[in-house]
Amino acid sequence: MSGRVLFGVYLALYSAFVLTNAFAPGVMERTPVAGLNVAVLSGFGLIVAAVLMALLYEWLGPGGPAVVEGDSVDEADPDAAGNDGGPT
């Protein structure tokens, strides 16, 4: 999966959040789970999603926006992708 696909997914999530706030703010007040409303759940969700997608991108390997077939990890140290040693 390339960075562009992940970017598209996040853009869709963020747009849905912003548009719901702007045009259907009432939805944000519903409390579907554990007494938390949609505003809090979706806000936390967007922050957690950003962190998870960033980790996923790193774990899937290098390539950046240009590489479409991103799941073939071809960096020098494929075994340690995402966990290669820390600061040196």
Add this chain to the structure above:
Amino acid sequence: MTYDASPLAVAVFLGFVGVTLGLSFWLGRSAKSSAGFFAAHGQIPWFVNGVAFAGDYLSAASFLGICGMIAFYGYDGFLYSIGFLAGWIVALFVVAEPMKRLGKFTFADALDARFDSPAIKLSAGVATLAVSVFYLIPQMVGAGVLVQPLLGLDHAVGVILVGGTVIAIVVTAGMVSTTWVQFLKGSLLVVFSGVLVAMLWAKGFEVGLPAGESLGPFDAAELAAMRPERDADADGPVGPIDASWQNRLIEVTDPETGRPARYVAEVVEADRVLLHETVEVVRPDDGPITVNGREVAAGDVLGQLRPAGHLTKLPDGETKSGPLGPVDFLATLGKSEVALPATAREFSDGSQTTIYYAKRVPGARVLRPGEHPRFRGIRGGNTSDKLNFLSLMLALFCGTASLPHILIRYYTVNDEAAARKSTVVGIATIGAFYILTLYIGIGAMTSGALDPSNSNMAAPLLARSLADWLFAVISAIAFTTVLGTVSGLILASAGAVTHDLIGTLMPGRLDEAAQVRVAKVASVVIGVAAIALGIAFQDLNVSYLVGWAFSVAASANLPALVMLLFWPRTTKAGIVAAVTVGMFSSLAWILLSGDTFEKVYGWPAAESPVPFSQPGLVTIPLGFLTLVVVSLLTRPIRTEAVR
């Protein structure tokens, strides 16, 4: 409401400054070349760089501004957290690796990589300078706001203190010392915010009531008899008491003094109201200031205000919740009632009146968007209010990846993989902090310790309500927050001046050592200018100014950067046009906006010629459009594609 200059806070602050300055002198020995000064030789480990991203990015606006806004208005402040973090997705997936691959020292380097054009360097350099200075003003204002109450120093002294410290950090070792200051600050900010939130959860909620006398309850007839005779219907609602009376200001004659005074209504038993005392500060153009009718010296007004922000009712009539988990904390608040600090202002001939009161609202209301005046429009039917909201959220999303002081951090690591890894670390650190902002803000909202006249102090005051040592540490971190961000901004500006402007106008004249000397002089000049601006703009709202910087950055820089990376037909003229049009159109829009009319010029917002205040929704697409049109009208240079 009083602030005592805390010796512990002063000691901890001086300790922080001493350690950071010592560190920068020590590290500065190795930074003699421009590669060292601007980019720390590209040798910063990716993990350190990632945390330094957080230290660079989480400015006074994030820490003080967002927490304060949540404390006063609830969820709306959290919208900034969400938008600020979402912007990092653009930085990671779109900008990180190409920036590292294309550039050397500055943002203009990356834009110019394909063209070697003085015009691109100059326009991007000017844009960098414009954005950085806009971003510097709120940081310096924030510094002054903090120093005043914490150390008992004057606003100007605080600004000079922070400005001087930052200039020392930047001049001694450039990017090396700046990076370590930002790393320290980023780590401390997240760790101690975590400690603060853990203490909040352990403590849970406790019912507290705003201070001041309460009268009643009264029914409508009793209330009518208490109204002053003059203009009985001019102040406060009339007719039968109903739910709409809640939180209305009502003028009645004080039974003890016989003086007319404004009270705030709380509706009880359906048709009766309790009247709670307010603090009414009258500032005549000439003559002494009065607070609730008593004369006070200008310096003592703050002392007359009552600490604000209470949780007035818990579910099931409890008075204490006991320890709460992260989910229960928010769920309990949703079923409670809070008293928010509220302010009403009146201007009449010859005097200005400010009324501070407590506004009782259901907890569920502060956990939904649309309570802050800037966001209230999303609950109305007015399309331009909704567009203004969309425009702000778009600028936050696009702005992060266009901020020069963030972009230059891609040059301090040694390759693209490290650039990407450090962005991931940055996102995780910043995301963790932003989750905490909601809890810190709500903790402050219910702490009973807020200064009703200054939302920026919410987080430090919350810390003080929990423990003295925490107050000292959080205050010191707030100072280093300003230090870290301001150093990054000054460095980005100095890079733009030395490398993009002087380097382009006088090509080949400066050797390595001379470049570093020029950069140091530029840092001092920009630092002094920032000090002056911080003193001049001290009355402007911090987060409002940050919004300007994001809009200008996104409009001027993002279209050029993105199109250069993804559209091979982009030409030199297209880039120059997009940067110039984006920068000037967003600046012009801001200067003509209703917000600026009202807050800066003091003119009626309705006279503004632009339909909504936030420029991004118009000026970001305009930048893209300009680039495409001008590129299609000009001849591309045949070079290999960037990628």
